[in-house]
Amino acid sequence: MVDAHGNNLAFLLCTPRSGSSLATVMLQNHSKLFATQEMWFLMSLLDLKSAPRRAYGGGAILDRFFNGVLPGEAFEEACRSFALQVYNGLLRSGGGADTIIDKSPRYYYLLEFLDALFPRSRRIWLIRNPFAVLASYKKLGSSRGGSSDLTAMLGSSAFDIKAADLTVGLLRYCRYFSRPDPFAYRLHYEKLVADPRGQLTGLCRFLGTEYEDGMENYGERMGSSKSGLYFSMGVGDPNVAEHAAPHEDSVHAWKDVLTKREAELYGRMLGARVFVELGYGEQLEEAEKWAGVRFGQEPDDSLMALRARQLAEATGCSWEADYEMRSDFSGGEKKLSAASKTGRRVSDVDDDVRQPHDSHSQLLQLQMTVRALEQRLESGILEQRRLRSQLNAMKRKADWLKSAIPFGSRLSRLASAYMVGGGKK
Known part of the structure; x- marks a missing residue:
């Protein structure tokens, strides 16, 4: 079961269209893992602070209560309690599973909230070639009868959540996972589809369990209750059900889907350094040669600032600049470091900051x-x-x-x- 620190809880984090549906449909085949489609509910909890208009009114009152009267620690504790009831309720119906995986790609705008609630949760970063992600957006838009004009979407000054995914979302994850952490794991989409058994073996060990034979052959378990629940939600990638196992068909498809103009525009936005740091230097050189341009090293700062501001205004959220992952491990390191400078035990440091209950209550009030x-x-x-x-x-x-x-x-x-x-x- 999931505890208050986040043990037995894992988050599968990535921008949309990065292959999270494929990863999840394989993980849910494991007897000890409960993984289903997007949950998103942590975003709803955080949205309580934004106090949108309601039929009964009181928006200003709710804003004053959540952002003024209610202490931040109490709000986090209440959200943690609710989340624990949800996660453990799902585990109780999970047929013997003891670890739950929350796959919600747009959690990139609440990373601080996630760390505060569950500092010992496992965080999996699913990485995919950004050009392939962009192509996947285009293919999905065309298949659903929507817009597939990426140039207009990326270059428009108007807010579009997909444009935020492709820019602010990706860069937030890059910064968040920039330092090694024992609670973080990098999983590359291209490696997953090329060697699903090997990649799932490493991922299962990170989650505290062992690979189970045949996990990757999700088509063979379509009739199981867990698989039925996964596909019943109707979200995520609609194309996953068209295959029975991972394949590499879409790894290089971006060159056939994107135009030179689209690749150039997106490459200039992100900058070359992002591609290299993610491990896609070869694909970057290929795109530059194809488009006949050289991308600058750094992202387009003015555009990124615009997208970040638009996202903050649309969601009512704010976040720390250049925020990096904070796990229970990193927090413990800081406490040990502070104690070692004075040559005192950690417990002594904790004792010094404890205050009488009455004084503490008065201070909070x-x-x-x-x-x-x-x-x-x-x-x-x-x-x-x-x-x-x-x-x-x-x-x-x-x-x-x-x-x-x-x-x-x-x-x-x-x-x-x-x-x-x-x-x-």
Whole structure:
């Protein structure tokens, strides 16, 4: 079962269209693993803080409560408790599974929240050639009758979540997994489809179990209850069910799907360094030769800033710049390091920061009060600005009418004289 630290919980993280559906449909064949389609529910928990409009109103009240009155630690604890009930409820119905895998590609915008809730969870980063990911978006759009104009989608100044996936999402994962960590594991899509048995063996060991024979042949287990649950959700890659086992057909298909202009535009956006760091230097050189250009080393900073701002505005979320993974292991290292500088035991350091219960409660209450007052003050300032803007608009309208009245009176007098004079001057 999953505990409060995240033991027996794994997150399969990647940008959409990276092959997570294929990885999941094979993992769910393992008797000790429960893996199904996207859950996404951690995003819903975090969205409580954004307080969208509701039929019963109270958006400002909810915003003040979640972001002012309720302590951050209490909010995290409540979300953790809810998540534990969900994960363990699924495990109880998982037919003997003891580890659950949450596959939700767009978790890239709540990585800080994920680390705070479950610091000992296993985090799998599924990596795929960015050009192949881009091509997969195009193919999916065409197959579903939607837009497949990647140039318009990538180059538009308007917000599009797919554009955020391909830019901000990918770079957030790159930074998050930039340092080795015992709770992190890199899995390359191309290696997975070329050698599924070998790659699944290593992945299973990372998850604390052993490879089970035939996991990769998911077509042979279509009739099982776990497989039925997986496919019943109808999300993820719709093409997975068309095959019975992994294949390499789509590894090099990006060269046939993308145009030179699309490859050039995306390569310039991401920069060459990202491809090299992910292990796709060869594919980068191939794309540059094909498109007849050389990409700069760094991403397009202005575009990335625009996409990050749009995503923050659309989701109501904010995050730390250049955020890196923080596991229980890295947190423990920091505590040990702080203690070693003073030559004291970690327990001694913990004892020093403990406060009497009453004083701690009073401090929390004072902090809550300050946050609530700050929010009210901020709301009051915003309301003052709105009213001042409205007042200025009304004043400008009144001034315009005042200036127009004399001119209108003069026109009226001229018209009357004209009529009295029989149309003569």
